[in-house]
Amino acid sequence: MKTNLLIKIVLPVMKNILNVCIFSVSLIAIFNSVLWSETNKPETDQPPKTVNPLSVQSIRFEGLTSEDALLRSIVQTSIGKEIDPDQLSKDIKNVAKDTGLFSNISVDVEPYDEGGLEVIFRLVESPKIEGLQIVGNEKIRYGKIKEAINFKSGEIYTDYLAWQNQKQILKTYQEKGYYLAEVKTELDHDQATNTVALTFNINEGKRIKIQEINFIGSQGISQKKLARQLKTKVGKYFDENVLEADLTTLSFFYQDNGYAQSQVLGYEKRFNIEKTGLMLDIEVDEGPQYTVGEYKISIRFSEKPAFNEEKIRELMNPAEGEIFNRGKFQESIDKITERYQEEGYLLVELDPQPKFDEENQLVDVTFNISEGDVIIIDRIKINGLVKTRENIIKRELDHLKIKTDEFFDIQKIRKARQRLFQLGSISNVDFIPSEEEGQRRDLIVNVTERDKMGMFSVGGGYGSEGGLFGMAEVSHSNVLGRAYRVHLKGEVGTRYRQTQEFRVNTPWILGTPTRLNFSLYNNKRRQYYTRSVLTRYGYADWPIYERKGASVTMGRPLPRDYDLSVRFRNDHTFTKIDYLKKEDREYRRWTRSLTFYLSKDTRDYRMSLNHPINGAYNTISYEYSGGLLGADSDFIKYTLDLSQYIKTWKNMVLALHLYGGYLQPKSSNPESDYFLFFERYFLGGIETIRGYQDFEILPVSADGVPSLDGGDKTLYGNIEYRIPIAQQFMGVAFFDFGQVWNKPWGKLRRSDFNFKAGAGVGVRMDLQGMLLRAEWGYGFHRQDPNGNPVGKGEFHFTIGPSF
Template sequence: MLLIFNVKESPKIEGRINIIGNEKIKFGKIKEAITLRPGEIYNQRLSWRSEQAILQLYKEEGYYLASVKVYTDPGSEADVVSVTFEVSEGERIKIQEINLGGNEGISSEKLRKRMKTRVDKRFDEAIFEEDLSRILTFYQDSGYAQAKLVKHEKSFTEDEIGIIIDIEIDEGPQYIINEYDMKVSHSEKPAFKQEKIQSMLNPAEGEIFDRGEFEKSILGIKQLYNEEGYVLMTLNPIPSYNESEGFVDFLIEIDEGNVIVIDQIKINGLVKTKKKVIRRELDQLKIKTGEFLDMKALRKARQRLFQMGFLRNVEFVPSNTEGQRRNLNVNLDESPRTGMFSLGGGYGSEGGLFGIAEVGENNLMGQAYNIHLKGEVGTWYRRTAELRLGTPWILGSPTRANMRIYNNTFTRRYYRGLTSYSSGLTDISYRHVRYIDSRKGVSLTLGRPIFEDIDASIRFRNEDANVKHRKTTQGGGVELENYLDRFTRSLTLMLSRDTRDYRTSLYHPISGAYGTISYEYSGGFLGADNNFRKYSLDFSWFLKTWQNFVFASHLSGGILDSRTSATSSGSYYDSYRIDPLYFERFWIGGIDTVRGYEDFEIVPTDGPRGYNPNGGNKQIYANFEYRVPVSPQLTGVLFFDVGNVWQQSLSNLSRSDLNFKKGVGAGIRFDLGGGMLVRLEYGFPLDRDLRVNDRSGKFHFSVGPGF
């Protein structure tokens, strides 16, 4: 017997694949979706897949009546074919009706508000599936723990130009929490009293069972155990439903497990940094061999390691070995460069043309020492020189030390012109009236942690400052000049609390808060010219919203209590003398306070002529930002700022005197590594009345962090 097989090879696809009839969707988009390719073997399976891919594209655009036909024609040679997809698009289908049935406890209007699928909008299958989940979640959060969707159907209208959606719901009873019962298994003694655990459960007994809030409270209990080292604990809530009465009882089963004890600590990923730099931070928080694994301590360690400025990722990973003792892997990722060198320049409204150079290192010799040298020179008497040195530890103790030596000269500008507050001076525009502000000195700060999240520090400042008002002409052509030279020696006491959480960058915490309060004392037993007390507060809050988007807010305030006699130092201001504490007073406006305004533009309006050029003795301002990370190095920012400065006593301040200045805008920030953050922001003033007929916005540029 002879059996003969006749085999015929599938043809190859010749030339490009043709698509006709497509007006609503471009050829390129369809080409990307189909699986057939020129030069490949043609077969029915791939052809069918391509057909379905085209139909899916049209469904996503609302063309549910679209159809596709496939044609193959002989090619120019044997065993080749040309392929053509013919599309009949039909009309775009919109949703005409959304019908809900079976819902007695919750109105159809409330349910429709939870849906993104809307009447007169095109139908999207993926969004509709999400809507079904939203409906169930809403029911479960409203006490209907056993609610379910009986059916959901889609049908076309008779004229086939619309879709009708029908959703049938079985609500079941609405449940109230009747009783929580606890069953806790532990080795020696329980980690927490049952009363404490039960108090954390939400909703409380007698309240409507909200599944979302209940699950949040369960997560809170787990976190409580984890923070005490019980990372092996298990928690199992077992419900018991009484449908006839509408009650639900819960048995909360907790197996505490053993507390993990750290066996060995393995520090991984370091290239430049010495391991002792990392280990001393861990030891100080009792993260070491033989200690219980404390999750709160690990979070604090991550924070402190990030704040050293040369790490971009910190992870703590316990080993998966059996038993109570576990190794702790500390996985670190150093920044590719901890040093920085930059040259730049530009033009600023306050300083004219300027050039800037900076060199620094955040991890000198791998010991976490930091050193930065910065210099700047420009027109309009702009000259700066600054040296900063720092170390996080001194003589084996967690006492940090920072020193700053500086010699800075800037030209500042008056606003609204001297004609608005000094009699006899004419034809002086705010754009031309400037003064020279020079400060040189040294400051030394010592600080150390005193509690888990609280640090205390003391700063000594020794500063010589002078201001020189450039010559201006009085009505009779007489040139007047004023000069003030003051010396400050002060001590500042500070308390700070820091709960910020960093994940990728020191400049972008994703949650937590940072707050400081300080008291500065100058003069008295310290000597020097200036005698004052200054009280300050500064608080920042960070909230992670969607993905890694962060809402950040900041509040800063200060009060200056002058103990220095006001004396004249020249004839420039016969009607308004220069305050001897000119250098310690408050001005706001600019990139670090209220954006959209010139630097130091916002000053009190309570002077004898409606304007106080000496600044204020009280200030408060707030910043609100929404930070959108674009990449690890680039972040976009939307902001709103508000603030003002005053001279009146607190008892005399009325609501109308507050007169807050506001600004809005947007910006971008570049993290260049090596402790260098570049900020470029544009602000628009909402309340600029200081400069007549000028409500234009302002670009702000700065190198360094904000809040």
């Protein structure tokens, strides 16, 4: 073995010495040849020009198929200078390294005809890649492997580049757990064209599963608890990308449990003897577990202080004496920053400085807060208005005190965006402080109006309630550029369905933010139940109901996002019921009522008035009819309507809705159920519980008989996940539940709260402020004509807002 080692060392040295000797002999022979030619030249009348016999007089490149300008810029051997063997060696290396175009490079030095020497670089160009094939891949798709390699057709081929790409393919397989994969490279070299066709032959082998996961260095947290934090699990296939993400998760988990200085040092992979299982050893350095010692808060107040130290301490989390949780601590920092910005302190700076006491395992945090200057609005510039008058926007801003010399307040800005969206003519609005230095900044208001303020449409279709129908509609959301809204609608359906509506709205009257809404209506409906229900409960045909009248509503915003409004309604109702075994009945009633609404609206809009992304809209109402107001219908109605919107990922929204209502007749007349049909509650359909037909969910008596006149109590809820697809399109998945009752409060039992439920999906399209809804729901608690439970789906379609 020593002899072999000696040969390995001596032979290369002897080879280099022999090359130097040959090169030196060549130079001596060239020198003698040149010297002999110089001494034997015939004498002339003029003295000959003296040329240094060892100087380079010419540089030539052989085997090159393109221009040699690039190579001449790389080669440092220059004409006129003496030949330098070391520099020639460097030139060869530089040409090979800087171009990568040649598979072989050599240099020769020969006598030049005019004296001196000629340097000849003899080059063999590397072949170009003509084609690329990947063979044997089944578990990983071709495109994924292609992304890992960097060969391109027409590129120069080198053995190093082939080896590098071979490693990349293996890495791609190993990341997915194929540690037994093999990759071989095959070349088909066309000498005539100097091109190669390259083939990667892949033997994928079996995918390796994880047999064991060990946490080296863990003491404070159990191995089982650590393993639960990982997506990489025993028995699953190994994926290196997933494990890398798991290590980050593991680091955060340690820090969230008080190990603020912990480190995940890395991992090692080991195979079992058969190479069928992988064992992972994850090494961690836990360090001490810290508890919060003391918060020291230092505030550099601005001229208008926002919060005192006590308020800041209320927002700090974790509290003093609790385990130091990095995640909660960062959330509290973000929350404090957000609270400052909501008050207009956009320049606030927070600098938390933790001090770790390893001996006592405590962390004291000094919290330095610089409130910065509060931004004061200088000028307001409104851009983008084409049809809307500027004073319409300006009055909304002035009402919220968004004007010159006022502080920039994020909450007021959010409220202004909400009110401008609710005008109906605005599709987007942004408030941007200018970027000048200093405390006073201009406020840029960029407004985008809807493309079309007015609309005229004629159409028809099929609805679950009205059957075939035709409709005509005329509306304008910005009459005269003053935000007046006018809407006229007519509809006729084959199922005794007629609609006539006229509405006029204005958001301001008499120079105050008092809104006024006026409406006229004349609606005719036939209440559709299934034929089996009609005959089973004594009806010869579906009941007919008509209502016509007018209403006037006035409302005004209050502080802290509240709103108070009152509506006066005066209408006439007509009801006709055809019985099988008794005399038909017709009822004509006048209703005159006052309804008081108190609502709180914190919704935040970003895309459309039909798509709030945050906040809530909650309303309670009290309606009083009859009594001092006169007319025929005497009742009191209480309503609670709650909606919550939670932004999740990007602009996806979780929307929650709960509605409860109670109708209290003031008359003891046993026929008040018929008289108050229009005020009573029915469930089913796109507005309440989807997956059921309109009016399908009815109150049921103790003997199981449904009341076709509806109930006096109801409660239903809707849960939706709204997914924007495009600017005007949205997908929705929903779950609805609810029930309606007709029993006195004292007779309601737990068994009566058997809520009906439905779930499904749908799409929605925003048509210049109107919302087209097409939704399909599956009713979980529907019944067949004989009253037996049966699951069944229902398609719903309407044009109008959701909750």
